[in-house]
Amino acid sequence: MPAQASWQAGHYTFKAAPLLALHREITGAATSTDESYRLRINATGALLTAASPLGIQRGLATFRQVIEATPHGWRAQFCDIQDQPRFRWRGLLVDPARHFLPVAVVKRTIDGMAAVKLNVLHWHLCDDQGWRVESKLFPRLHTVGGATGYYTQAEVREVVRYAAQRGIRVVPEFDLPGHAGALLAAYPRLACNDSLRAVPTRWGVLNIALDPTRESTYTMLDSVLTEMSGLFPDPYFHIGGDENDGRQWRHNPRIVAFMQDKCFLNAKGYVDKHQLQNYFNRRMLSLLQKLGKTMVGWDEILGPDLPAPVVIESWRGPKGVADAVRLGHPALRAHGYYLDLNFSAAAHYAADPLQGIPDSLQARVLGGEAEMWSEFADSVIYESRVWPRAAAVAERLWSPAGLTQDVPDLYRRLAFVSEELDAMGVRHRRAPAALLRQLAAPYPAALPALQTFAALLEPVKEYKRHFQGFKYSTETPLTRLVDAAPAEAEVARRFGATVDSLLASLSIAVPRFPATGPPTLSPVASRQLAALRQQVADWQHATEALPPLFVLSPSLAEYAPLAAQLGLVAALLDQRLAQLAQGQPPLPAWQTTAKAQLDAAQKPVGQAELAIIGAARRLVGSQS
Numbered sequence: 001m002p003a004q005a006s007w008q009a010g011h012y013t014f015k016a017a018p019l020l021a022l023h024r025e026i027t028g029a030a031t032s033t034d035e036s037y038r039l040r041i042n043a044t045g046a047l048l049t050a051a052s053p054l055g056i057q058r059g060l061a062t063f064r065q066v067i068e069a070t071p072h073g074w075r076a077q078f079c080d081i082q083d084q085p086r087f088r089w090r091g092l093l094v095d096p097a098r099h100f101l102p103v104a105v106v107k108r109t110i111d112g113m114a115a116v117k118l119n120v121l122h123w124h125l126c127d128d129q130g131w132r133v134e135s136k137l138f139p140r141l142h143t144v145g146g147a148t149g150y151y152t153q154a155e156v157r158e159v160v161r162y163a164a165q166r167g168i169r170v171v172p173e174f175d176l177p178g179h180a181g182a183l184l185a186a187y188p189r190l191a192c193n194d195s196l197r198a199v200p201t202r203w204g205v206l207n208i209a210l211d212p213t214r215e216s217t218y219t220m221l222d223s224v225l226t227e228m229s230g231l232f233p234d235p236y237f238h239i240g241g242d243e244n245d246g247r248q249w250r251h252n253p254r255i256v257a258f259m260q261d262k263c264f265l266n267a268k269g270y271v272d273k274h275q276l277q278n279y280f281n282r283r284m285l286s287l288l289q290k291l292g293k294t295m296v297g298w299d300e301i302l303g304p305d306l307p308a309p310v311v312i313e314s315w316r317g318p319k320g321v322a323d324a325v326r327l328g329h330p331a332l333r334a335h336g337y338y339l340d341l342n343f344s345a346a347a348h349y350a351a352d353p354l355q356g357i358p359d360s361l362q363a364r365v366l367g368g369e370a371e372m373w374s375e376f377a378d379s380v381i382y383e384s385r386v387w388p389r390a391a392a393v394a395e396r397l398w399s400p401a402g403l404t405q406d407v408p409d410l411y412r413r414l415a416f417v418s419e420e421l422d423a424m425g426v427r428h429r430r431a432p433a434a435l436l437r438q439l440a441a442p443y444p445a446a447l448p449a450l451q452t453f454a455a456l457l458e459p460v461k462e463y464k465r466h467f468q469g470f471k472y473s474t475e476t477p478l479t480r481l482v483d484a485a486p487a488e489a490e491v492a493r494r495f496g497a498t499v500d501s502l503l504a505s506l507s508i509a510v511p512r513f514p515a516t517g518p519p520t521l522s523p524v525a526s527r528q529l530a531a532l533r534q535q536v537a538d539w540q541h542a543t544e545a546l547p548p549l550f551v552l553s554p555s556l557a558e559y560a561p562l563a564a565q566l567g568l569v570a571a572l573l574d575q576r577l578a579q580l581a582q583g584q585p586p587l588p589a590w591q592t593t594a595k596a597q598l599d600a601a602q603k604p605v606g607q608a609e610l611a612i613i614g615a616a617r618r619l620v621g622s623q624s
């Protein structure tokens, strides 16, 4: 949402294509990082003014949103928009390490970022499961570490150029000293032990770390990071630094002796992995300083003597940003913006980088980043996990806090953005749609029913997918129904909103005296009730149409019990809506049975769950 916008009556209709006059105002204050712009549309046409090319980029993104195609040509409502970002760092972490993401996916993601005015692509280029950049100096990095996919150096340059053209910086992350499985499989001489024989295919925090005690480690890292940093003109360079519990260090007598020798000991006299990691961080820092880079790392690199210019990206909790800025560091908030947890857009929207930060320290908060880790998102469905929810984070980071409190309005606008992204070619809608077509191929007549069913499902939240009796690895195909299910089921969300609005209008119904029969519903409530009954009937029909597909499509069969549960829930909801139409409160015995049924329907199946159960509970439990 723009910082300031006034809309006037009237529209400007463009003669042919939507033409926009651009005016670059060179003012004394203009800097290359100034993203402010002014967009005016009136009876004389459309004018975009900005002090820098970046401002022009951001204004163009807005212009794209205010023009509309009509049968009479392109037109735009008269407006005067003056806009600038609230935070200067508005990022998206893209993770091609867990599942490789080809350049085309990265470019489409950059297109989406530009549309919602995100300005930093945080490119997580290595992890346990993959090293994703060609190295001319150490080719085993990409031939072994990137055997399942890597970017050539030419491709990296191409992505950096493509992003820059859209006003987006690229900050690479080379995660060290933990999350180093692929690096160590390629160059075992950097490892703490010889137990790693191949690039790991398991998920989880593997606690594989390189040996930070040998000078040869730094000699190689110096060469590797010098080579890698040459590909990325951005002044920031992310070294990761997360999730290494030091177990490999403690198990190696030579590393333990090193720690003792350096007095890396805690208060009880035991070797302290934090101090060894701080030592490693300082070595990384001097290396990056030599390359003219500002170091960025996750919370874990925060230590007592970490120099203040180092940027901390906080992912572990809401306190992390406050801890970092109190110690003098610039900071980024990632906590609350993890798209891979499958939380709602509203949940991400509620997280603010300045929460809990004293006024005097707020200037140190650079902004934040949405994070999309790719354990459960391959190149086909990655975009569907990013969009449209990342747009909610983008708005949180761009718009004034006071303008961004209205959650229903957020969802109204997210629907527009989602449409815009789809028109631009982003595959967040079409990839899951194609997956459903593929799943329905053995019995295409059931495709509409499968679409109805899938639209009511969400993958289980947080990282529960790892813990539901199905063992995933890098090689597990992500082609099941759970992968086509939206991270946030919009149909279910809207169903819940209609239920709440119906219940609210019933609760304020004026009782009539003397009673002359069932209370009459207001016209709005009647329409809502009819719409809900129709929707529930559609769900019932869908569940009746699905069984032949479950028989013919073995990969879908596991979801048959969940579809059956949906059928039962739909029947219950139909009963409850009929009661409401008649003005009958539910009988306690009926309610008890209904609640037990909803408990059963809430259980995930195939790592997916029905997203309507919360709303169903509210409807069933209401006393109206």
Ligand code: ACM
Binding pocket: 242, 243, 298, 315
């Ligand atoms: C992280 O999620 N380990 C940064």
